[in-house]
Amino acid sequence: MADTSNWVIQCDNCGKEYDIPKDIPTKIEDMEGTEQLVLKVSPKCPYCYTINSRLAKHMS
Numbered sequence: 001m002a003d004t005s006n007w008v009i010q011c012d013n014c015g016k017e018y019d020i021p022k023d024i025p026t027k028i029e030d031m032e033g034t035e036q037l038v039l040k041v042s043p044k045c046p047y048c049y050t051i052n053s054r055l056a057k058h059m060s
């Protein structure tokens, strides 16, 4: 499982950011030379309960 500490999910619906759920396995994929954290299952926003993308957002 990848280190998720520098990654968050940003909700497509309400725009809030939240931590990668600890119960969802993750992996790092190389997307055109950029590392992308991908979740195995789509996460659900804890604020508005929308199902979000499996692609995490890197915090810089």
Ligand SMILES: [Zn+2]
Residues within 6 Å of the ligand: 011, 012, 013, 014, 015, 016, 045, 046, 047, 048, 049, 050
């Ligand atoms: Zn939301």
